[in-house]
Amino acid sequence: MLDQPQQQVEVFGGEFEVHDAIITVPRRHDIPGGAAFVPRTPPVRSAAVECPLVTRCRVPADLAAVTTIAGETRPGDVDVHPAALAGVWEAVERLYRSGIHPAIQLCVRRHGEVVLDRAIGHAAGNGPGETAETPKTLATTGTPFNIFSASKAITAMIVHLLDQRDLIRLDDRVCEYLPEFAVRTKQWITIRHVLIHRAGLANVPPSLMDLDRLADPEGIVRLIAELRLTGRPGRQLAYHAITGGFILGEIVRRVTGRTIRAVLDDEIRRPLGFRWLGYGVPPEDVERVAVNYFTGPPALPPLSSILRRALGVDFALATTMANDPRFLTAIVPAANVVTTANDLARFYQLLLQGGALDGVRIFEPRTIRRATSEQSYLELDLTLGLPFRYGMGFMLGADWLSPYGPDTRYAFGHLGFTNIVAWADPERQVAAALVTSGKPLVYPQLYWVWEIVRRIGIACGKDRPRAGVLIPDATTPGVGDAQRSSVS
Numbered sequence: 162m163l164d165q166p167q168q169q170v171e172v173f174g175g176e177f178e179v180h181d182a183i184i185t186v187p188r189r190h191d192i193p194g195g196a197a198f199v200p201r202t203p204p205v206r207s208a209a210v211e212c213p214l215v216t217r218c219r220v221p222a223d224l225a226a227v228t229t230i231a232g233e234t235r236p237g238d239v240d241v242h243p244a245a246l247a248g249v250w251e252a253v254e255r256l257y258r259s260g261i262h263p264a265i266q267l268c269v270r271r272h273g274e275v276v277l278d279r280a281i282g283h284a285a286g287n288g289p290g291e292t293a294e295t296p297k298t299l300a301t302t303g304t305p306f307n308i309f310s311a312s313k314a315i316t317a318m319i320v321h322l323l324d325q326r327d328l329i330r331l332d333d334r335v336c337e338y339l340p341e342f343a344v345r346t347k348q349w350i351t352i353r354h355v356l357i358h359r360a361g362l363a364n365v366p367p368s369l370m371d372l373d374r375l376a377d378p379e380g381i382v383r384l385i386a387e388l389r390l391t392g393r394p395g396r397q398l399a400y401h402a403i404t405g406g407f408i409l410g411e412i413v414r415r416v417t418g419r420t421i422r423a424v425l426d427d428e429i430r431r432p433l434g435f436r437w438l439g440y441g442v443p444p445e446d447v448e449r450v451a452v453n454y455f456t457g458p459p460a461l462p463p464l465s466s467i468l469r470r471a472l473g474v475d476f477a478l479a480t481t482m483a484n485d486p487r488f489l490t491a492i493v494p495a496a497n498v499v500t501t502a503n504d505l506a507r508f509y510q511l512l513l514q515g516g517a518l519d520g521v522r523i524f525e526p527r528t529i530r531r532a533t534s535e536q537s538y539l540e541l542d543l544t545l546g547l548p549f550r551y552g553m554g555f556m557l558g559a560d561w562l563s564p565y566g567p568d569t570r571y572a573f574g575h576l577g578f579t580n581i582v583a584w585a586d587p588e589r590q591v592a593a594a595l596v597t598s599g600k601p602l603v604y605p606q607l608y609w610v611w612e613i614v615r616r617i618g619i620a621c622g623k624d625r626p627r628a629g630v631l632i633p634d635a636t637t638p639g640v641g642d643a644q645r646s647s648v649s
Contacts, residue, residue, distance in 0.1 A: 215604070216289035216456050217260030218282070224254055228281045231302040231503065234274040236620075241276050245620035249277060252612045257281050259606035261456045262580065262599035263288050264300035266502035267613070270510050270592040271621050278302050278503050284598070288454035305437045305499045306451045306596040307483055311577030312498035313406060315438070315508065317356055317532060317554020318524065319424055320409050325528045328416050331356070331553070338412045341386035350394040352412065355405045356553040357536040361390035362408075363399035363544045365473030370403075372482060375491035382411045391543075398537050398551070400544035402471040406495025422492050429508075432521050437500040438508060440492045447486050450499055455480040457601025464602060471544050479578070480600040496578070505594035509574065509585040513592050533557070533573040558586070566611070566618040580610050589621045 221227055236243045246269075253267055264282035268275065284304045286297030323329045329338070331353045336343035342350060346361075354360040362385060368374075369384055385404050392399070410421040417424055422440040430438050442450060460468065460476040472479045482488055488497060500508075507518070512533075516524025532553050539548040539562065550557035558565045558572030565572040565584045574584025579601060583594040595613060 215458050216454075218263040218287050218289060218454070218456070218599070219293070220258055220260050224257070224281065227283065227299060228279060229299070229301040231278040232275065233278055234276050236276050239271040239274050239276060240622075240624060241271055241620050245616070246276060249613060249616045249620055250279065252609050252616050253279070253281065256606060256609035256613065259604070259609070261601050261604055261606055262597040263454055263456075264304070264306075264451050264598040266300065266302060266304070266306065266594075266596045268302075268502035268506040268594050269617055269621070270506050272590045273510060273514070275503070275506075276621075280304060280502075282598070284451040288452060288598075289456060300451060300598075302503060303436075303501060304451050305442065305446070305449060305501055306581075306598065307453065307489070307496075308498050308500060308505060308581050308583070308596060309483070309496050309578035310402065311505070311575045311581050311583050312440075312493075313495050314555055314575040314583070315425065315498050316406055316409055316421065316494040318512070319413060319421060319428070320352065320356065320554070321528050321532045322424075322428060322524065323413065323416060324531075325525055329412065331531075335360075335408060335412070338415055339382055339386070339408070341383050344386065346390055346393065347386060352409070353553065354394050355401070355408050357551055358398055358401050358405065358542070358544075359395050360401060360405065360408070361392045361394050361397065361399075362388055362404045363391055363401050364388070364470045365403045367473050370473040370482070372485055372487040372491075375487060375493065378407065378411050378414065378492070381407050398540045398542050398549075400471065400542050400549075401495070402544070403473065403493075403495050406493065410492060410494035420492055421494055429511075429523055432523065433507075433511065433518055435500070435504050435507070438504045439499060440494065441488075441490050441497050442499050444486065444490055447489050450489055451598045453480050453483050453598050453600050455601075456599040457604040460602045467544070467546065468602075476600075476602060502594040502596050505583045505596070506592045509583060509592035509594070512573075513585040513587060513590070558584070564614070566614040569618060580607070582610070582614060584614075586618070586621075588623045589618065590624070591617065591621045593617055 236246045253265055256262060257265055262282065264284050266280045267277060269277040280300045280302045282300050284298045284300040286295045324331055329352065332351050334348060335350045335352060335355065336348045342348060350360045366388065369381065374381060385407060413421040413424055425439060455477040465476055468476050474482065491497065511518040511523060512529050515526040516522055516529055533555050534552055535550060535557060536553060537551045539550055539559065542549050548562065550559055552573055555573040556564055556575050558569030560568055560570050563569045564576055564582060565574060565586060569586055571588050572584050572586040576582055580597045581595065585592045
């Protein structure tokens with residue numbers, strides 16, 4: 162480390178020292194506004210962004226020493242070959258050995274049974290720029306992670322739940338609930354347009370990412386309503402990384418009188434007994450969340466420019482902001498659900514089973530069918546620059562170009578910033594979640610993320626669905642008498 166900084170850079174209310182190409186990020190509890198969240202003996206939470214070299218974490222020689230395994234069903238009991246399942250975890254270890262991800266969690270459910278639930282690495286203390294002497298926190302299967310854009314699927318299902326309860330209609334105009342949008346062309350934006358990324362509000366102004374603004378949802382909506390549309394509502398497919406979530410979250414708040422966080426807690430999390438799966442965390446849980454680290458090669462144009470327009474801030478800064486207590490305790494419907502891989506896979510198990518889980522019905526089967534129905538077929542996404550199949554809140558699988566591995570045309574789920582994947586595959590009766598704490602853009606070992614999902618598809622081959630597992634209707638035994646939640 163150089164003795165004197167060359168310049169000071171102000172980032173979300175604090176100053177960072179810049180030494181040549183290295184930005185030293187202050188500890189989470191040193192960030193202005195974060196003092197109230199300091200534990201008595203806090204772990205060092207810093208990250209270094211080094212350019213142009215690839216940034217990595219340290220990888221211990223003994224991977225078993227940093228691996229935790231939770232309860233897992235014998236693979237053979239659910240028609241999974243043990244050797245094939247071992248190959249899945251081997252791919253995870255190969256990804257971890259790249260040094261790009263300080264912590265990784267993976268949970269795979271097959272026919273409702275957990276066949277793999279493991280974590281590897283450190284939740285804090287072993288990121289780029291941290292030394293061997295830095296206090297380290299082991300990542301376990303119970304460590305919560307921010308799943309970033311994978312939050313969008315959960316937000317979408319809350320909106321679909323309101324539609325199921327006849328509180329809204331998906332083709333209603335947004336301005337019927339948010340009068341701020343009753344201006345010019347924005348008055349024609351519908352809830353459906355927002356869910357399928359066709360509202361014309363893909364670009365994010367830097368002012369929207371002011372962390373102190375997150376406590377003012379009405380102010381955020383006013384700011385979004387003042388944005389210039391990038392296209393006529395309904396016309397262009399352009400991924401809405403941040404804006405759509407705030408719009409949907411505010412609709413939920415104004416319709417129900419409760420925040421979207423409270424609706425998620427009351428209607429899904431508590432009825433099903435999830436430990437995490439919430440928008441952000443209480444202040445006392447901030448230090449339990451896995452720290453995110455900017456890793457890999459530097460983000461370079463044109464990808465860096467594309468992502469800056471989508472996120473409102475630079476790629477590396479987005480990672481740093483996600484560790485701020487103001488972000489972790491706020492409600493960001495498109496980007497800050499905090500959960501574990503196990504809880505996230507269990508949420509997809511709920512959808513895979515037609516909306517009922519453990520005797521509790523949350524969604525009607527038709528609600529899930531509507532949410533996962535195809536709205537665009539491998540159309541070029543003008544934000545991501547790639548062709549995607551979208552449902553109403555979900556990224557859909559495909560035969561070849563699929564986030565969930567080859568031959569997954571009926572799979573549905575969502576990606577998260579950056580190497581986070583959660584999905585359900587009805588043909589294989591799989592619900593799975595892969596979460597990571599490294600935040601690279603593009604790097605050679607990205608291949609192993611693809612290999613993980615591909616091997617899961619191989620290990621859990623297509624078969625006939627078991628009775629009562631795939632999309633049960635309301636007459637399924639036990640469902641009719643299930644506890645039902647209500648939104649009011």
